[in-house]
Amino acid sequence: MNRIKKIFKLVHLALWTLFGLLIVLQLNSDEHLQWRAVTAGTLLTCMYVFYSHFYLLKYSAKRKKRDYFLLLAGIIVTGPIPFVIFHPSGFASAGAFQDYYLMTLVTAVPVFTFLSWLARVTENLVLNTVLKEQLEKQAVQTELSYLKSQIDPHFLFNTLNNIHTLVYKQAATAPEAVLRLASLMRYMIYESNAPTVPLFREITYLQDYISLQQLRYRKHPIVDLEIKGETASIAIAPLLFIHFLENAYKHSPSDLAPGAIQLQVEVRENTLIFRIRNPIGRNAGALQESGGIGLPNIKKRLQLLYPHSHTLETDENDGHYTVLLKIKDLHIQPHERKDHLLHY
Template sequence: MYINDKLDELLKAESSQQYRITYMHHIIFWAIYFALNTLRWGSMHDDFEYSIKTNLIGFPIHIALSYFNIYFLMPKYVYKRKYITYTTIVLLSLFVMLLVKYNLTYYLVSTNVWPEGPAELAGEGLTLNYAIQTMLGELYVVSFATAIKITVDWLRENSKLHDLEKRQLTTELKFLRSQVSPHFFFNTLNNIYSLTLEKSDKAPEVILKLSGLMRYLLYATRKRKQDLKSEIDCIQNYIDLERIRFNDSLQIDIGISGDLENKMIAPMLLVPLIENCFKHGASKNIGDMHITIDISVADDFLYFNVSNTIPVSDRESKVATRSGGIGLSNVKKRLELGYDSKDYDLDIFEKENMFHVDLKLKV
């Protein structure tokens, strides 16, 4: 259906656009990091030329080591729980980085490779203290970049999980909506079949009303919410069909009150409740049957109360009335998926040989 297809496209678009890291994000990140680091060391040594040169040497090393860790070492070792191998390779990588950085700085920038270190060690070359400080500094950069990558990955996976849950709910709602129509038409077509066997003159009228219902179902079930008045019109058409079937043996009392205008409801939500009265009530009874339907709207809430005579066979055999089979279980599930728990209240019970369904729903 058109609306469902559009919803699927929207969910796919959201999934593909959320938390996606592009090449431009990488460039912007390292550019900002380079600028801040240059300002930091330039102000510390009061020598911005030296800071730019050392950062031009250091940053390619930062980037190479960070991406080597993020895109190779972690997937290959950390995600496979090979922690000792991972730690060993990281330490070896830091040591190689140390040698490369030391030699590039010594031969291209200054023989004093550690001006921020103790004065007495100036010009001492590759010392243990310099090695430890440089490796820890590089580990800090790698850890910072890795933390960002892990955070973004977690956000993306969490977003995918959320989208998957929405897709599952949407798919289940689609199934439940589509389940209403075949179930409804199955019973109505049985009615028409019975009339045609009897060669009843009522058959054309039934077919005409059924076509009206089909028109409603064709358009109403495409929408998440439908006008309440249209839903009630559908109910009245359905009841008219059943009146034709049961003739004078069926007594139906209907009461409608309140302002129905500008009120919305999930399509085909109420029809299964009415259908349930006929399927599990009227069609099993021998003798007079009584169905009461009361529909009212007050304070943005719909109060829908329907009751039917419990079949004589069930009363005599003391069999508890079923909770409605496909019809009522469908309504329960659609309420759970389509409404907040505070926005509806569904009560199903038996009293004085009558089966009652009371629904309070925000509209």
């Protein structure tokens, strides 16, 4: 907002400088002998009328209309005085004073009264538009933060339940599960606070989650993960895919065959394609349990983050549920890979 106000000040300065130069050029072309005094008087009159009315309009909303019109009348009546004072012939006679006063009152005063009103309306319009955009952006960021804050408890609740089961059974994999969870939390707490993250970090986050879930199974990996394209150069909003993967586990049969859940992440130029397919279990009558926040949450985030550049399709067929998400027009950004503590 301050930057916009500074721009307006520079515009005022530039226009008044240009206006003064035009007056000087006009008077010099007419070979006016007193061009300095006339230029000073003209500029002072015009600036007095302009800025008196300009700032009167700024505070007129807090005043009664009667006060505004009384002050405006005072500005109009006193407007020509600087020009008459500086004009060499302004006080030569009563007739000359009257002529110059009336001439200025009829010409310069109305014009710059109108220009000051136009400038105030323009400035208010621009400032209000910028303020509205800032408020809308702030509202979107607030809503995104709220939606994002819902992810952590929802995810942690399910994960801690799994770890509790391992600890209760005194399973040898329990310590590893704790380290896996620590790695996930590190990403969620520190890295996911950024507006965007490298796609490969989001994929690594999914891989950590898959490894944590795999501790529940003694079979071969039940998730078939396929990655295509250059994932290091694409940046996306964090924590977009975790609910799709979590729902795939939650709503699949308890006895999963190796590779039963098929997960594909593909990058084609500046388009990201995310696809996940899982068998439907008995408890998958609805993808979202009562009071759940996963799928509605991610849909809302996608609408806020990528309103015109994403498509989300779901399909239930042949005993399988498929989610297909496409995000196009992603910016290609260079990211430096970093080593992360507790990352496996």
